Amino acid sequence: MTRTYILKIYRGQPGRQYWEEFELELKPHANLISSLMEIQRNPVNRQGEHVPPVAYESGCLEEVCGSCSMLVNGKPRQACTALIEPLLAESNVITVAPFTKFPLVRDLMVDRTSMFDNLKKVSAWVDADSSHDAGFGPKISQETQEKMYHLSQCMTCGCCVEACPQVNSQSPFMGPAVIGQVQLFNLHPVAGMQKAKRIEKMMHKGGVSGCGNAQNCVRVCPKKIPLTDAIAAVGRSATIQAIKELFG
Numbered sequence: 402m403t404r405t406y407i408l409k410i411y412r413g414q415p416g417r418q419y420w421e422e423f424e425l426e427l428k429p430h431a432n433l434i435s436s437l438m439e440i441q442r443n444p445v446n447r448q449g450e451h452v453p454p455v456a457y458e459s460g461c462l463e464e465v466c467g468s469c470s471m472l473v474n475g476k477p478r479q480a481c482t483a484l485i486e487p488l489l490a491e492s493n494v495i496t497v498a499p500f501t502k503f504p505l506v507r508d509l510m511v512d513r514t515s516m517f518d519n520l521k522k523v524s525a526w527v528d529a530d531s532s533h534d535a536g537f538g539p540k541i542s543q544e545t546q547e548k549m550y551h552l553s554q555c556m557t558c559g560c561c562v563e564a565c566p567q568v569n570s571q572s573p574f575m576g577p578a579v580i581g582q583v584q585l586f587n588l589h590p591v592a593g594m595q596k597a598k599r600i601e602k603m604m605h606k607g608g609v610s611g612c613g614n615a616q617n618c619v620r621v622c623p624k625k626i627p628l629t630d631a632i633a634a635v636g637r638s639a640t641i642q643a644i645k646e647l648f649g
């Protein structure tokens with residue numbers, strides 16, 4: 402016998418959001434993106450009404466680009482790796498909603514530009530002059546490489562920002578992801594030459610002192626990035642820099 406389930410989607414535009422339910426057939430190995438694609442092909446809601454297709458974002462379909470991030474049964478995660486069957490373990494209804502910490506575009510689509518703007522603010526890159534061959538850079542120890550590897554897995558998906566209570570409309574806090582990237586580039590021997598500049602940004606409004614130690618970020622990060630360790634390391638660097646500045 403065919404089993405069906407309900408996809409309950411919080412959709413609409415800013416200021417006009419509403420829940421809409423779709424009944425779908427449970428297919429083997431289906432994930433949330435394939436279910437949303439099915440709705441796109443046949444946008445008929447549970448009442449049998451033909452409705453506009455649900456807007457959502459996706460790219461890599463393998464949890465690398467972060468674009469399909471949304472709230473699935475209230476938890477921030479990627480829709481492409483959210484398999485339908487395990488989600489039905491407790492209820493026949495799966496709720497899906499857009500992130501709340503970013504401006505809503507439509508339905509499940511949000512605008513994550515703020516995260517990328519924050520990465521620009523902290524110079525989250527390796528400054529490389531490609532106009533001449535600079536040769537090999539300094540060697541990076543195995544221990545540092547391992548720390549950098551974890552941090553480099555960040556896909557700017559926004560799950561940590563969504564889960565952080567310190568990121569809200571009343572606070573300029575940049576959020577955990579950007580602090581993780583500050584630590585990543587500070588560890589790099591070439592990018593680390595800009596460490597003081599990056600830490601300076603972290604010492605001011607929106608910087609590392611905005612963290613309230615809720616630790617939600619590490620709980621929800623799909624890549625298990627040690628964000629709280631990175632926040633602690635950046636916090637220590639900020640304190641050292643502040644003391645150095647104080648004593649000239």
Ligand code: FES
Pocket residue numbers: 458459460461462463464465466467468469470479480481482
């Ligand atoms: S589509 Fe890229 S992470 Fe899901």
